[in-house]
Structure formats: C-alpha cells, structure tokens
Amino acid sequence: MILKLTNIRIRPHEKESALRKFCEKKLHAPCGYLKILKKSLDARDKSDIHWVYSVECAERAPAVLPREYGRIQKKPRVYIAGMGPAGLFCAVRLVRHGFAPILLERGKPVEERAADVEKFFSTGVLDVSSNVQFGEGGAGTFSDGKLNTQTNDPLNRDVLDEFVGFGAPPEIAYLNKPHIGSDNLRAVVANIRAFLLAHGASLRYSSALEDVRTQDGRLTAIRVNGDWEDADALVLAVGHSARDTFSMLLSRGFRMEQKEFAVGVRIEHLQSAIGRAQYGQGYAGLPAADYKLVSHASERAVFSFCMCPGGVVIPAASEEGGVVTNGMSEYARAGKNANSALVVQIKKQDFASESPLAGIEFQRAIERAAFRAAGGAYLAPVQLVGDFLSGKESYYFGEVKPTYARGTAFVPMRAVLPSAVCEALRLAIPDMDARLRGFGSFEAVLTGVESRTSSPLRILRGEDMQASVAGVYPCGEGCGYAGGITSAAADGLRIAEALYRRYAP
Ligand SMILES: Cc1cc2nc3c(=O)[nH]c(=O)nc-3n(C[C@H](O)[C@H](O)[C@H](O)COP(=O)(O)OP(=O)(O)OC[C@H]3O[C@@H](n4cnc5c(N)ncnc54)[C@H](O)[C@@H]3O)c2cc1C
Structure with missing residues (x-):
C-alpha cells in the first residue's frame, strides 16, 4: 500500500534521510519506495524556518507503466517557427506522436549563440539574429531558469517531467519554486536537440520564417531564406521579440489585438x-x-x-x-x-x-x-x-x-x-x-x-487552436498565450495535442 504523508517538517540543518526515518515510523516497516511530491520553505517565522514536505512512500516500489502516445499514420508537413520552450516542447510531443516536424530558428545553435552573446556583452557588437532573445533555446536560455508559473495548467507537470528527462535536476519536479539556472538550461536544450534529431525532426538554424502564402483562408506555403516551401501546418512559436514577423503576419491579414x-x-x-x-x-x-x-x-x-x-x-x-x-x-x-x-x-x-x-x-x-x-x-x-x-x-x-x-x-x-x-x-x-x-x-x-516583460500583442486563435488563417497555430509567449518558460512549454504541448487531434487516424 502507498501511504501519502503531508506537512512533514524538516529543519534546514537536518539531512533528507530524516524523511525516510519518518516514513518508516508511519509504515511500521522498512521504506523501499519514497517519492517527494512537494517541498517548500516556510520562512514566515524567522525563529522557526523549516522545509515542508509532502511524500508518498511504501515498502516496495509500485510498477510504473511507460506512457503511451497515439501515433499518426501519414506525416503532414508541419513547420514550427521558433526553438524556444514553446517550439521545442511542441516538437518533442509531436515526435512522440509520430510526426516529423521541421523546426525553423532565426538564430544559431545554443553553443554558437552563447559565443555571440558573450561577444555582445564584451564588445557591444550585436548580432540581430543571435542574441539573448533569439537563437536555439529561446529567450529564457540566458535566464535564471525559474520554472514556477502562475498558471494551474495540468500540462505543467508534463513540462517538468520532460525537463527532468532531458537532464534537469530531479528536484524541479517537486520544489514549489523550481529553478534550473542558465548553465543547466543550455545543456537541456542540447539534449532536446539530440532527441529531436534522433526521432525524425529536422532542425534548421539561421532560417527565419519570412512570409506565408494562403489560399481560401488556408495556409499553403511559407518562405524561408527566400524560398517558398509547401506547408500543411505552421506553429508560430516566435516569442515576444519577433517584431518583423508580427508586421508580416498583420500585413497578411492575421487577426491580432493589442495586449x-x-x-x-x-x-x-x-x-x-x-x-x-x-x-x-x-x-x-x-x-x-x-x-x-x-x-x-x-x-x-x-x-x-x-x-x-x-x-x-x-x-x-x-x-x-x-x-x-x-x-x-x-x-x-x-x-x-x-x-x-x-x-x-x-x-x-x-x-x-x-x-x-x-x-x-x-x-x-x-x-x-x-x-x-x-x-x-x-x-x-x-x-x-x-x-x-x-x-x-x-x-x-x-x-x-x-x-x-x-x-x-x-x-x-x-x-x-x-x-x-x-x-x-x-x-x-x-x-x-x-x-x-x-x-x-x-x-x-x-x-x-x-521593456520585454511579455508580448505586446495577441494573435487570435479559435478553440481548435488555429489562427484566422487555417493551418496556422499561434503558440507560446509571443502570440500572447504564455508568460514564462513553463507556461510557454505547456502551450507547445497543447498545440501538439491539437495537431495530433487533427491528424490522428
Ligand atoms: C534574460 C531572460 C530571462 C528570463 N528568465 C525567465 C525565468 O527565469 N523564468 C521564466 O519562466 N521565464 C523567463 N524569461 C521569459 C521566458 O524566456 C519566455 O517566457 C519564454 O522563453 C517564452 O517562450 P517562447 O517559446 O514562447 O518564446 P521564445 O523563448 O522567445 O522563443 C522564440 C524563438 O523564436 C525564434 N524566432 C523569432 N522569430 C522567428 C522567425 N520569424 N522564424 C523562426 N524563428 C523565429 C527566436 O529566435 C526564439 O528563439 C526570461 C526571458 C529573458 C529574455
């Protein structure tokens, strides 16, 4: 039997092994399974600062079945513009469903991008396509990597689990203020890239979405580096600083509003x-x-x-x-x-x-x-x-x-x-x-x-998650549907599920 225990208080100087002892007392048996569900610091009373835990424990670990993802049969040509958390997590979920998405990123791979950012910091020479806002990993790559969010989205749990799977510290799954740090975040982004490449996705850098072509209110093609390419669907995960992209979309008649x-x-x-x-x-x-x-x-x-x-x-x-x-x-x-x-x-x-x-x-x-x-x-x-x-x-x-x-x-x-x-x-x-x-x-x-706390506009989308142009899926912070790393990544998962519903057998 699994026992759920809440409100366990551990003092800052005590080791986490104290938790196991506590569980053994409650189980009246050795504890062979201990999972921390929540951990937060209570510092309201400065003379009594302590950690508060919720855990589940049992004598033996329960069997865990791997999660099943439905698979599509025919692969549509799905483009994702932007490799920030929204675009990357959308791609991860899409490949789990059997898609082979094509990711476009205006900036460079995270390692080259880090060098451009360093150069800007030390010399003031700015690369307008490769900087703190633009490049693989998105805007939060050079950040504190706080993963807490105000949203109560059930997909947030999936985001944290994916982060841990891609190498983030396991504690982010249960801390009430999880944070990954800029150093870990870059390594996670590289791991996501390796996973996507190994599962059929294509990743194209220095490749901005420049234009879209539509027919009868539906997307037919997109332009990248001067060339038109046929497209069945396009996820717009371009972040809040893609000012030229927003102008282009407005000129193409996309419905959008001030935010x-x-x-x-x-x-x-x-x-x-x-x-x-x-x-x-x-x-x-x-x-x-x-x-x-x-x-x-x-x-x-x-x-x-x-x-x-x-x-x-x-x-x-x-x-x-x-x-x-x-x-x-x-x-x-x-x-x-x-x-x-x-x-x-x-x-x-x-x-x-x-x-x-x-x-x-x-x-x-x-x-x-x-x-x-x-x-x-x-x-x-x-x-x-x-x-x-x-x-x-x-x-x-x-x-x-x-x-x-x-x-x-x-x-x-x-x-x-x-x-x-x-x-x-x-x-x-x-x-x-x-x-x-x-x-x-x-x-x-x-x-x-x-000045860039969040997007100054919203690109409207319907209940099927599509914009006023069918086949286009506004996603993440730039389009007005998220306000941080976790909520943007969760929105990426949501759009992937919408695409799966559309193309599922
Ligand atoms: C320095 C900094 C620190 C931050 N710290 C935190 C934090 O600690 N915690 C937190 O939750 N949030 C933080 N944020 C905010 C967080 O980064 C964003 O909320 C989040 O990254 C939004 O994700 P996104 O995928 O929607 O967009 P973005 O991360 O902005 O990603 C969009 C991507 O699209 C690319 N792109 C743009 N236009 C095009 C185009 N036309 N074609 C192809 N690609 C394009 C961009 O280059 C970019 O890589 C921070 C932001 C910054 C800048």
Whole structure:
C-alpha cells in the first residue's frame, strides 16, 4: 500500500534521510519506495524556518507503466517557427506522436549563440539574429531558469517531467519554486536537440520564417531564406521579440489585438541584504533568498518580476540602437547581488494608435531613449534608488555595484521612462520597503530599461487552436498565450495535442 504523508517538517540543518526515518515510523516497516511530491520553505517565522514536505512512500516500489502516445499514420508537413520552450516542447510531443516536424530558428545553435552573446556583452557588437532573445533555446536560455508559473495548467507537470528527462535536476519536479539556472538550461536544450534529431525532426538554424502564402483562408506555403516551401501546418512559436514577423503576419491579414504589458527597470540589492530581510541573521545553509512584491500604492499596479537571487542584470537587446535589460543566474545563485524587474502596468490608452503593433512602438521608444541617454554602445542608464525617490541625479555608487555587463551611465530615470511609470515606481518602492526591509534602501541601483516583460500583442486563435488563417497555430509567449518558460512549454504541448487531434487516424 502507498501511504501519502503531508506537512512533514524538516529543519534546514537536518539531512533528507530524516524523511525516510519518518516514513518508516508511519509504515511500521522498512521504506523501499519514497517519492517527494512537494517541498517548500516556510520562512514566515524567522525563529522557526523549516522545509515542508509532502511524500508518498511504501515498502516496495509500485510498477510504473511507460506512457503511451497515439501515433499518426501519414506525416503532414508541419513547420514550427521558433526553438524556444514553446517550439521545442511542441516538437518533442509531436515526435512522440509520430510526426516529423521541421523546426525553423532565426538564430544559431545554443553553443554558437552563447559565443555571440558573450561577444555582445564584451564588445557591444550585436548580432540581430543571435542574441539573448533569439537563437536555439529561446529567450529564457540566458535566464535564471525559474520554472514556477502562475498558471494551474495540468500540462505543467508534463513540462517538468520532460525537463527532468532531458537532464534537469530531479528536484524541479517537486520544489514549489523550481529553478534550473542558465548553465543547466543550455545543456537541456542540447539534449532536446539530440532527441529531436534522433526521432525524425529536422532542425534548421539561421532560417527565419519570412512570409506565408494562403489560399481560401488556408495556409499553403511559407518562405524561408527566400524560398517558398509547401506547408500543411505552421506553429508560430516566435516569442515576444519577433517584431518583423508580427508586421508580416498583420500585413497578411492575421487577426491580432493589442495586449497590455509592463515596463520599468531592474532593481539590484546585495544578496546578503535580501537574505537578512527574509531569513533574519541565521540564513546560512538556506537557499539564496528571493522575494515577490506587488504594490497598489498608485493607480497602476507595480510588481517585481523574474527575481534572480545571486544573479546579474544582462544586456538583452535584439535591435540596434535600443537598450533592454533582463536578469540571469546560474544554478548555484552564488553571485553578490540580487536583481529583479520592477515594472509598471502599461494600459492600452498609453499606446499612440489602435494598431496591434502600437505596443511594440511603445517598447521601442523607451529602448531607444535609454540607448541615447546612456551615450550609446548599449551602456545602460542607472540611478540610485535614494536619488530616484528624491528627484536628484546620481554621481557615485555605494555598496551595490551594478552587474550589467556593457557598463552603465548615470542618467535620471525620468529622462528615459514615461512620467506615469516613474510616478508609479516612486510610490511603489517605499510601499514595498514596508514589506521587505531595505528594498528601498538609498544605495540600491535601478538599471533601465525593462521593456520585454511579455508580448505586446495577441494573435487570435479559435478553440481548435488555429489562427484566422487555417493551418496556422499561434503558440507560446509571443502570440500572447504564455508568460514564462513553463507556461510557454505547456502551450507547445497543447498545440501538439491539437495537431495530433487533427491528424490522428
Ligand atoms: C534574460 C531572460 C530571462 C528570463 N528568465 C525567465 C525565468 O527565469 N523564468 C521564466 O519562466 N521565464 C523567463 N524569461 C521569459 C521566458 O524566456 C519566455 O517566457 C519564454 O522563453 C517564452 O517562450 P517562447 O517559446 O514562447 O518564446 P521564445 O523563448 O522567445 O522563443 C522564440 C524563438 O523564436 C525564434 N524566432 C523569432 N522569430 C522567428 C522567425 N520569424 N522564424 C523562426 N524563428 C523565429 C527566436 O529566435 C526564439 O528563439 C526570461 C526571458 C529573458 C529574455
């Protein structure tokens, strides 16, 4: 019999083997099977910080049958544009169903891409097709690799299981805040590539989807590197930065709409300060502390997003002449600083026009303003929190030194961000400080601009998951159906299942 046990408390200094002893007591027998279902840290009471586990256990391991996937008989010509989490997980599920998808990626394989990203960080020479946003693995490849999601999608479980199968640390399957780290993520992406190639998929790099051809409202062909190729289906998993692709799709009559998003800055503190605020003095041995904050002090919601404990702020531009920030950490999260996006809700009335592309223009304007204000070469504008709050310019750093690799220039954020965004941040920071001591400390550093938090548009799809052009499947974050690695990957699985339903015998 399998016993399910919840709310087991283990102190940070205790070993996980204490769990087995606990189970043996409950089983009144030796424990031959122990599976952790959930593990979370309870740090609400700083004098009693502990891990909380849910497990199932038994004397003997139960038999596990391999999962069966239905198989198609005839292989349609299915293209997937984009090798981010949405495109890759869609492809993985498709090959399990017997498809032989053709994956197109505007950027390069992850290893070459990493070299291009390094070059950009150190020299400022940007490859507009191979960068932090574009290339195999997608936008989150140079990230913290947080895999938690706000969505309650049953497919999230499949995503985590696939990640573990492709080499991610097994604990991501049960931690309540799973994180894989940029270092592990790259290895997982290479393993997914090997699996796809071994199972009949084709992977084409430096091959952007350039155009689509339709007849009677149905897809017939796509253009790649100047050549037209017949296509039965196309999965659009191009991510939120495929601005040229969105323009092309709009010109081809795809139904799309504006979508609200958020913009702001990265905020950096010393990781030790966040540790003290969250855990008190004795935080050694605990995971690098994180936080998640929301403020409604102004009429626009302000929230922290994509917090990277022990991480760095990275240059994440994909267009020339624009500065974009984001955050990244390795699995160990051992860096000196903590950073997080601190962003303000942008509403449709902020856009200059009714066009579905108006949000892109809004993002582009602040990215260019940041580039110009910091003097070019992808330096980023920075300001100390204390000076930002009192409306003064900054001239020197305190204890917190910015980690943004291209270098920074002191620029008041009001020269870069819309006044409504600055005003909302000004009200939110002290409000957040009341909940996380030190969040608004004078020496914390603001680096601008965080402009690519999510897609500024949505490409509409029906219940059969197809766009207004039949045969085309909008998927993942760029098309407005996901907001992170896990939800994008889950959407990829959903589209694969829709394709399987369409082509199943
Ligand atoms: C630096 C950074 C850190 C992040 N950290 C996290 C995190 O810790 N946790 C989290 O959940 N999320 C994080 N995100 C967000 C996350 O990366 C995205 O939500 C996720 O990658 C979206 O997946 P996607 O597959 O929909 O799109 P993307 O990952 O953006 O992938 C789209 C792919 O399509 C390609 N492409 C674009 N246009 C074309 C075209 N025309 N033809 C062919 N290919 C094309 C692109 O090159 C890209 O590889 C981070 C993002 C960044 C940039």
